[in-house]
Amino acid sequence: MHEDFERCVRAVQSKDSRFDGWFFTAVLTTRIYCRPGCPAVPPKPQNMSFYPSAAAAQQAGFRACKRCRPDAAPGSPRWNERADLVARAMRLIADGVVDRDGVPGLAARLGYSTRQVERQLRAELGAGPLALARAQRAQTARLLIETSALPMADVAFAAGFSSIRAFNDTVREVFALTPSELRTRAARGRHPVPAADVSGSLTLRLPFRAPLCPGNLFGHLASTAVPGVEEWREGAYRRTLRLPHGHGTVSLRPEPDHVACRLSLTDWRDLSHAISRCRWLLDLDADPVAVDGLLRQDPLLAPYVDANPGRRVPRTVDGPEFAVRVVLGQQVSTAAARTLAGRLVTAHGEPVADPGGGLTHLFPSPWALTGLDPESLAMPRTRRATLTALVAALTEGGLDLDVGSDWEKARRQLEALPGFGPWSVEVVAMRALGDPDAFPATDLGVRLAAEKLGLPTTPAALVRRAAAWRPWRAYAVQHLWATGDHPVNVLPADRV
Structure with a gap:
């Protein structure tokens, strides 16, 4: 977008914060660079130059604006x-x-x-x-x-x-x-800053592009929380984090114009990684205006988009963890899946201390599960085989479910595993890989919503009908799920 001079000028002159992170404005007279939504008086067009990244503006000799803090803008949704x-x-x-x-x-x-x-x-x-x-x-x-201090x-x-x-x-x-x-x-x-922060606690604000609908985002995370690893406490979603240099806990609370984030880390070198994972988990770099604009064109979805604009896709902080949880949740209720995962955590997770709450463990890594006795799991034999195959693929077979993975390669590898059908593959693609176009057409909630809205109910026909929602089908799924009465659709504090 930075190459479209006239469009960039219009965004800067209107102080349109929707474009924050899309491009950066360099002011030739002051040698500073800003985000498009900077509250300062816009410079004259002839004094503007545009860059695709903060790094490019810095390399060109511009310094960050002290007022709009362009380096702290939400990340570009392109990535x-x-x-x-x-x-x-x-x-x-x-x-x-x-x-x-x-x-x-x-x-x-x-x-x-x-x-x-x-x-x-x-x-x-x-x-x-x-x-x-x-x-x-x-x-x-x-x-x-x-x-911090x-x-x-x-x-x-x-x-x-x-x-x-x-x-x-x-x-x-x-x-x-x-x-x-x-x-x-x-x-x-x-x-x-309180002196206690020196010991490893930091409070910060995670910005996002408005609007944001916290109901489905935090409701989903709270409703599916694994005991000991995740919890909803005093209006915030809390969980443990496995990090490159240690571990930590995070508390995430939705606020009107940001997400309040409190991090406790065993090693400060993990800070940027932890922040990145939290933003990824909450899908905070999404462009809700573009997503809602396309989905609103479908008359069947439009009322749901208008009622709750800015729905995000709840993701995960750990791709392999989520894949294991998907296997545990195959063909069982949410409550049963949480129970199975909780038992796995107690038996194989790494204990952690949480003075401020009820978090007790890190979710077990794939390597911690390599010695797992499948017979110890209260699951059908076929699902035990699926879990064993998944763990082997993650530890020995080169299966990459991290944030930088190749989406289509990961899909092919998952499809080759026993017990990984279309639902499992697409749910992993949606929430672990972060593919905005992932579409679990065989999901029960999606099919019930399709029937309620008068959409095709067979997977093949529904996939054809959903072509109009591309490349945002994962977001359409959030609206389809919202047609039902399920705790994943509302904040825990709003439940009766």
């Missing part, structure tokens, strides 16, 4: 709507892969050469993977500087910088302030 190399790379960079494994590690995860990855990212985003990761480190650093040296390494010097230079270059000046500026007008 969650596509499955090509650039989109997969951006999801992995946001997940911290470059900071942990370098550009060669990123290329290996994508299955391309380092040169090919560099070339394609520069062609579309105006910056290579190192610059994109550096921009993310700068945002993480500012977040820690402004919202961590010493600056700890902030530097938690944000992913290899040295204090690189941290200081980057912060000064990107924000035109030293780290100490950033903290002092942020502290004006608010209470000091």
